[in-house]
Amino acid sequence: MKKILVIHGPNLNLLGVREPDIYGRLTLEKINSMLKKEAKARKVNLVIKQSNHEGQIVDLIGHAKKNKFSAILINPAAYTHTSVAIRDAVAACGLSVVEVHLSNIHSREEFRHKSLISPVASGTILGFGAKSYTLGLAAILDLI
Numbered sequence: 001m002k003k004i005l006v007i008h009g010p011n012l013n014l015l016g017v018r019e020p021d022i023y024g025r026l027t028l029e030k031i032n033s034m035l036k037k038e039a040k041a042r043k044v045n046l047v048i049k050q051s052n053h054e055g056q057i058v059d060l061i062g063h064a065k066k067n068k069f070s071a072i073l074i075n076p077a078a079y080t081h082t083s084v085a086i087r088d089a090v091a092a093c094g095l096s097v098v099e100v101h102l103s104n105i106h107s108r109e110e111f112r113h114k115s116l117i118s119p120v121a122s123g124t125i126l127g128f129g130a131k132s133y134t135l136g137l138a139a140i141l142d143l144i
């Protein structure tokens with residue numbers, strides 16, 4: 001069975017209570033169970049991680065191929081806009097990487113308009129709330 005790595009970046013552990021008008025009321029647990037249900041139906045295995053630490057995310061991406069993952073679904077959260085290290089890890093990892101965002105980063109503050117990750121990702125899905133994740137997973141399943 002193929003394995004997909006799902007990475008949630010900083011502060012996404014707070015979904016449900018964090019700025020619900022922007023990010024919705026679903027908790028991360030709920031989003032993860034939606035993803036797991038979808039993965040089960042499509043007969044793929046998901047390993048889901050959340051980290052508030054840039055280096056940990058770099059390590060997860062950097063070890064993904066060696067750990068036999070076929071692709072990565074990532075919401076880099078605030079690191080989207082700041083992390084050259086995560087961008088370089090994505091570029092180097094040798095796997096398809098789909099970037100997702102709950103909110104439409106282009107309709108928000110100017111500092112969110114630029115993603116350092118998008119140019120090195122296979123594709124980006126944003127602005128559909130929790131659905132961005134299930135659409136992202138569907139895109140990955142088409143890619144692998």
Ligand code: DQA
Pocket residue numbers: 010011012075076077078079080100101102103104105112
């Ligand atoms: C986010 C958008 C980012 O700008 C923000 O820092 C997040 C979440 C999203 O999913 O909409 O933490 O990645």
